[in-house]
Amino acid sequence: MRKLIFLILITIFTVQTMYSQNNSIKQRVESYRKVTLNANLSWLSEKEKKIIPLFIEAAKIADDIFWKQNFGDKDALLSKLTDEYEKEFVKMNYGPWDILNDEKPFIKGFGEKPPTANFYPSDMTKADFEKIKDPNKTGAYSIIVKEKDGYKVVPYSKAYSNEIRKIADLLKEAAELAENPGLKTYLSLRADALLTDNYQPSDLAWMDMKSSNIDFVVGPIENYTDKLFGYRTSFEAYVLIKDPEWSKKLERFTGLLPELQKGLPVDEVYKSENPGSGSDLNAYDAIYYAGDCNAGGKTIAINLPNDEEVQMKKGSRRLQLKNIMKAKFDNIMAPISELMITPEQRKYVKFNAFFENTMFHEVAHGLGIKNTINGKGTVRDALKEQNSALEEGKADILGLYIVTKLYEMGELKEGEVMDNYVTFLAGILRSCRFGVADAHGKANMVRFYYFEDKKAFTRNSDGTYSVNFDNMKDAVISSSAQILKLQGDGDYDGVKALIEKDGFIKEELKKDLDRINSAGIPLDIVFVQGVDYLKF
């Protein structure tokens, strides 16, 4: 009898833990909002429309390779699962580890994620690795496998030969159809790159294909999944459609940079250089994410290539993904504004303003000066580890400065400056939700407390915030002057003091953030994609 009661208790206990575990997986699945990826393709040529499904097909194969790299056998894992939420969450995370929760395991039978991912044997130690003689062992495009007589370096083109051959064939087929010469060259060189594990010629060609209406980022690219050494790169793919309207606008605004530089609110010596955009900047809509970039949180901008030799020769391209930003704005930023912005000013929180602030942040990196005015060398060298936080802060503030000027010049007509200011404030409140560990987070907080000090905004008794237009405008000007001077003077101690004083979340704001975090606002988005584009 006692045994029976014990058994019953055990059963109840087991059912309960299983229930609560599945229930929490359901909650984790639902913490991502489902978004359908779409773009206007009607303006593309017939051939471009025929290329899109080839890209998507190739992207799906890149997705399969990432599964192998990150976990191993996808089908074996999925076939073991019966719970629909578990299956779905495994697919969202490309394995049994919860990416947005420190990669904690959420499927029974799995422990911590090995830092090797599947790039190295999971029991290989760093000491084992040191003993490998092959000079290619630190390569970005190979894996390490264990064999009878030790460890062996296997290039991706061999390790994933079936998948890679298929992707290369699809790229060649797309290259045949391509009308844009830059796209044609890039696609055929990318096919070669996959087959030979030599990616540089295709990266160089990608830098030259700026005029194409469609784009396909595909291959092994980022190294974050290799947590053991960071040598090896993960497969991913983006299928992208250019936003012709914004791309034209950006070209025009970049052309205005010299005039904007002259008007900066600072002494002549701090604005004596010729401003340059440095890199190519364009807006796109994404219609397909695959592999690494589709795992966990979704990026809203791409800055590539990573190959530093290519960057030295040709710079880099910055691709802003407008429809992804829109999805995050609608599902995350808008509900946060509902909580945090005073009711009378919520009408100013607009996607257009959010997108403008993001784009002008990028443009503003080109303003100001790169060299100190007092012989301390480049601003970057003089400000050392403090440089990137200040540079991000500069881009935020000068971005607002540019918006203000463009409205005054009549270059921006839809909306009003207040949209950009209130949306900017809501943006700061949104981005400190995940802490302020990185340069941009610290810069955000320095800006927040500077604005508070200048009464650019007020925190109301109900816990919402409102922008005070005139004070905000003055604060943008005075803050621009402060930052440009710190950079020009290469004032390392000044920057350090500023960031130490204000570069973190203080008590009152912490309470506001707790409100955001307990309001059930989605953590991120997950895509429903590809269904509409396969029928051309």
Ligand code: ZN
């Ligand atoms: Zn930036």
